[in-house]
Structure formats: structure tokens, C-alpha cells
Amino acid sequence: MILEYGFKNFFSFKEMSTISFRFDSNVPSFISKDKEASSLIGIKGGNASGKTNIIKALTFLSYFINSSSNMKPEDTLPIKSFFDDKSSPSEFYIDFKIKETYYKYELSISSGKVVSEKLSKKVKKMLPFIERNYDEITYSRKDLAHLKEIKLNSNASFVSTFSKFKTFSELEDLSTIYGFFDTVLSNVSPASGLLSKNVDYREISQLYGQDSKIFGFAKELIKKSDVGVLDISISEDTNEKGQPYFYPVFHHTHEGKNFSLKYADESSGTKQLYIFLALYWLVLEQGGVLALDEFDVHLHSLLLPGILNMFEDENINKLGAQFIFTSHNTEIIDTLGKYRTVLVNKEENESYCYRLDEIPGSIIRNDRPISPIYIKGKIGGVPRI
Known part of the structure; x- marks a missing residue:
């Protein structure tokens, strides 16, 4: 400490x-x-x-x-x-x-x-x-x-x-x-300051996809914080170079119908939690x-x-x-x-x-x-x- x-x-x-x-x-x-x-x-x-x-x-x-x-x-x-x-x-x-x-x-x-x-x-x-x-x-x-x-x-x-x-x-x-x-984990660079805008949600998604325990932790807190989110799943695709990457899909429901939103379409608060709950978990676990x-x-x-x-x-x-x-x-x-x-x-x-x-x-x-x-x-x- x-x-x-x-x-x-x-x-x-x-x-x-x-x-x-x-x-x-x-x-x-x-x-x-x-x-x-x-x-x-x-x-x-x-x-x-x-x-x-x-x-x-x-x-x-x-x-x-x-x-x-x-x-x-x-x-x-x-x-x-x-x-x-x-x-x-x-x-x-x-x-x-x-x-x-x-x-x-x-x-x-x-x-x-x-x-x-x-x-x-x-x-x-x-x-x-x-x-x-x-x-x-x-x-x-x-x-x-x-x-x-x-x-x-x-x-x-x-x-x-x-x-x-x-x-x-x-x-x-x-x-x-x-x-x-x-x-020691941080969102601040030693030289230039705040790095949160440069945190790649796809890297976080890969972490969530590989560890069901940390993903379950983040998912439950996001669902409690954003009453519109019913569930979150991790999907995989490939980029223009043929390299695999991971991304989240946020599941919502309205009048009995299910809808899915991409990361970019979610609220700023939900995106903030999605990124940083992974850091909270890692620090608490270590x-x-x-x-x-x-x-x-x-x-x-x-x-x-x-x-x-x-x-x-x-x-x-x-x-x-x-x-x-x-x-x-x-x-x-x-x-x-x-x-x-x-x-x-x-x-x-x-x-x-x-x-x-x-x-x-x-x-x-x-x-x-x-x-x-x-x-x-x-x-x-x-x-x-």
C-alpha cells in the first residue's frame, strides 16, 4: 500500500x-x-x-x-x-x-x-x-x-x-x-494528462470476453446503473487486416420487443462504466x-x-x-x-x-x-x- x-x-x-x-x-x-x-x-x-x-x-x-x-x-x-x-x-x-x-x-x-x-x-x-x-x-x-x-x-x-x-x-x-x-493503474499519462478518450473499448471487450468473472461483475453494475440495459454480450469480428477484435452489444427491450445498440450509441455514462469497471476489478483483485x-x-x-x-x-x-x-x-x-x-x-x-x-x-x-x-x-x- x-x-x-x-x-x-x-x-x-x-x-x-x-x-x-x-x-x-x-x-x-x-x-x-x-x-x-x-x-x-x-x-x-x-x-x-x-x-x-x-x-x-x-x-x-x-x-x-x-x-x-x-x-x-x-x-x-x-x-x-x-x-x-x-x-x-x-x-x-x-x-x-x-x-x-x-x-x-x-x-x-x-x-x-x-x-x-x-x-x-x-x-x-x-x-x-x-x-x-x-x-x-x-x-x-x-x-x-x-x-x-x-x-x-x-x-x-x-x-x-x-x-x-x-x-x-x-x-x-x-x-x-x-x-x-x-x-498501479491510471487513466493519466505521465506527460500529457487524461487518457480516457484513448482507452480502446475493444481491448476492454477482449478482456471481458476472456474472463466471465470480471464480465459478470461489470455487467451487473452497468445493469443496475442504466435501467435501460437488459443484458450485454461480447461479439467478435475482423478488421481490414483480417485481425480479430471484440466489441460489446447492449441489449434493450421496449414494449416486449428486443433491441440491440452498439457501443457508440450508448450513453456517455454507460460507456464510462464499461471501460473503467474493468480497471476497478483488476485493482481490487490484485x-x-x-x-x-x-x-x-x-x-x-x-x-x-x-x-x-x-x-x-x-x-x-x-x-x-x-x-x-x-x-x-x-x-x-x-x-x-x-x-x-x-x-x-x-x-x-x-x-x-x-x-x-x-x-x-x-x-x-x-x-x-x-x-x-x-x-x-x-x-x-x-x-x-
């Missing part, structure tokens, strides 16, 4: 900003359920305040740690500093826990190249076990000493680089960390992390608490999956409460964020709705109208 992550000099964020899932001793047990970290974090803020960049930072970390070695050595890493500020590096860190082991990953990048990289592990206390400066491994645990001989590219992480070797599975900590970040920008677009507000409850219900979320998302829905703050809501503001084109329980005083309480004071602009995170 992610405990917290932070980033600095990254897109619209100049100073270090932290997104914390942690529950401390101040969080009531009826909220924390005696868990160390939340399964949910909701991000709210005005348009262009920087909400997407918070998701983008996590997506970039996941991409860099696991997949950056797929880039060509001359390629530039897909990030931007605050107004192209090259006077200081962009910095990232993420604290996470895999089973009962705590890890910390730290990264510094300047002009698209790695300045430093460090992985630490907590035994009695948090200690580094592999460190890098520029393209050289400068410190490693004794059992990892042979990794110092491996050539590193300036745009690739050491985890991603080492993963290309046949013996990678023998590097227990590194392969475990690789597996953790492999379960105990991974789902990071979605604008997850509530085209969905009725009454559906949103039910989706969030999948991550709160231990009978459904048996492996501790986490969900971090941005939303324009206001009432969702009351569902999340102050310990699971992050607000984003922007002043003079610089973004900053805070979790609601960081606001001092008693203006936000656990026994009353937060949305009324949010709407009045008393706690920030609202557009200037």
Missing part, C-alpha cells in the same frame, strides 16, 4: 507537496477501522488548479520505476518542471508498504536526466540498500554489489534496468518492488492502486458512493487496494470526510495542496457535512467566479 508520496518542481507545483494516505492517532477508529492508511483519497479543486498533476506525479513514479528502461538512451523523460525551471531538480519520493515491509524510494531529476536515486528499507529503522548518483551505483548492500557493474542510462531507473536481466527474480526486494508498481482523473465524469452522483464503497468494504477489497482520484462532484467530500480529502489551490500560477485535517481549528468536524462550508469558499479549493 502507498503511505504517502511527494513531488517538487513538477508541472504547476513549485514547492514540495505531499499526498498522504496515512491515518494517525487523531483519526477516529470508526473512520480508520484500525488501518494504517486509507484505501481512498479524493482530490478537489478548481479548474486548472493542478489536480491532474497530483495524479500525474504518481503515474510518473510508477512509469519511471518500472518502464523507463524501454526508452531510447537519447530520449528525454516525460516531465516538466515548474515553468521550465532548470535552476533546481525535480524531486520525488514515495513511502510504501508491501506485506509487512516498509520501503522508501527517492528520485531527483534535472534536464530530463537522473541526478540521484535511492531505495531504502526498514528493518529496525529505514536504511538505504541501493543508491545512485547520475549513471553510477554509489552504494549497495553486499548481496547487490554485482549490480555496480551494470551500465545505467541517464533516463532509466535502476529497477527498470535490472528487470531486463534473467536473474532479476532472484533480487527479492527489487523484484517485489517492481511487482508492486506493476499494479490489491493494487487505481489513480483516475475525473472518475465521476458522465456518472450520476448517486452512483459515486457505491463505487467508493467497493474499496471500503473488506468483503470486496480483500487485498487492501487503494483508489486515488480527482472529482468535480461536491457532495463526495461528505462521503470521504476530512481525512480522505485533498484540496488544491493555485495562486500566481503556483499550485499547492493540503488534506482537510491539516486545516487548524474546528471549522471542519466529523459530525457535520463539509460541503456547505466548501461551497462558501471557507476552506479553499473552489474556482474563482
Whole structure:
């Protein structure tokens, strides 16, 4: 699970900003359920305040740690500093826990190249076990000493680089960390932002067609959400190159007659659910992390608490999956409460964020709705109208 992550000099964020899932001793047990970290974090803020960049930072970390070695050595890493500020590096860190082991990953990048990289592990206390400066491994645990001989590219992480070797599975900590970040799913690109319009429904249809369990899960929720859908089936055809592809058929009924609609003819909300229910399922099944920008677009507000409850219900979320998302829905703050809501503001084109329980005083309480004071602009995170 992610405990917290932070980033600095990254897109619209100049100073270090932290997104914390942690529950401390101040969080009531009826909220924390005696868990160390939340399964949910909701991000709210005005348009262009920087909400997407918070998701983008996590997506970039996941991409860099696991997949950056797929880039060509001359390629530039897909990030931007605050107004192209090259006077200081962009910095990232993420604290996470895999089973009962705590890890910390730290990264510094300047002009698209790695300045430093460090992985630490907590035994009695948090200690580094592999460190890098520029393209050289400068410190490693004794059992990892042979990794110092491996050539590193300036745009690739050491985890991603080492993963290309046949013996990678023998590097227990590194392969475990690789597996953790492999379960981070998102609809946001590290560089360009929201990807939902590019999600191919035919790939999702192939997944549904191959797995009746996940298809049954999605189909039942869509039928509950769209009262006009009687059933959904998956069909197969071939494209102009003779390659097979899959597509859904939505079955409806009217006055005793059956009608079928193509994916393109369905409502935006139904299409949104069709795509993203597959991601919800995969993350819940793997105990991974789902990071979605604008997850509530085209969905009725009454559906949103039910989706969030999948991550709160231990009978459904048996492996501790986490969900971090941005939303324009206001009432969702009351569902999340102050310990699971992050607000984003922007002043003079610089973004900053805070979790609601960081606001001092008693203006936000656990026994009353937060949305009324949010709407009045008393706690920030609202557009200037």
C-alpha cells in the first residue's frame, strides 16, 4: 500500500507537496477501522488548479520505476518542471508498504536526466540498500554489489534496468518492488494528462470476453446503473487486416420487443462504466492502486458512493487496494470526510495542496457535512467566479 508520496518542481507545483494516505492517532477508529492508511483519497479543486498533476506525479513514479528502461538512451523523460525551471531538480519520493515491509524510494531529476536515486528499507529503522548518483551505483548492500557493474542510462531507473536481466527474480526486494508498481493503474499519462478518450473499448471487450468473472461483475453494475440495459454480450469480428477484435452489444427491450445498440450509441455514462469497471476489478483483485482523473465524469452522483464503497468494504477489497482520484462532484467530500480529502489551490500560477485535517481549528468536524462550508469558499479549493 502507498503511505504517502511527494513531488517538487513538477508541472504547476513549485514547492514540495505531499499526498498522504496515512491515518494517525487523531483519526477516529470508526473512520480508520484500525488501518494504517486509507484505501481512498479524493482530490478537489478548481479548474486548472493542478489536480491532474497530483495524479500525474504518481503515474510518473510508477512509469519511471518500472518502464523507463524501454526508452531510447537519447530520449528525454516525460516531465516538466515548474515553468521550465532548470535552476533546481525535480524531486520525488514515495513511502510504501508491501506485506509487512516498509520501503522508501527517492528520485531527483534535472534536464530530463537522473541526478540521484535511492531505495531504502526498514528493518529496525529505514536504511538505504541501493543508491545512485547520475549513471553510477554509489552504494549497495553486499548481496547487490554485482549490480555496480551494470551500465545505467541517464533516463532509466535502476529497477527498470535490472528487470531486463534473467536473474532479476532472484533480487527479492527489487523484484517485489517492481511487482508492486506493476499494479498501479491510471487513466493519466505521465506527460500529457487524461487518457480516457484513448482507452480502446475493444481491448476492454477482449478482456471481458476472456474472463466471465470480471464480465459478470461489470455487467451487473452497468445493469443496475442504466435501467435501460437488459443484458450485454461480447461479439467478435475482423478488421481490414483480417485481425480479430471484440466489441460489446447492449441489449434493450421496449414494449416486449428486443433491441440491440452498439457501443457508440450508448450513453456517455454507460460507456464510462464499461471501460473503467474493468480497471476497478483488476485493482481490487490484485490489491493494487487505481489513480483516475475525473472518475465521476458522465456518472450520476448517486452512483459515486457505491463505487467508493467497493474499496471500503473488506468483503470486496480483500487485498487492501487503494483508489486515488480527482472529482468535480461536491457532495463526495461528505462521503470521504476530512481525512480522505485533498484540496488544491493555485495562486500566481503556483499550485499547492493540503488534506482537510491539516486545516487548524474546528471549522471542519466529523459530525457535520463539509460541503456547505466548501461551497462558501471557507476552506479553499473552489474556482474563482
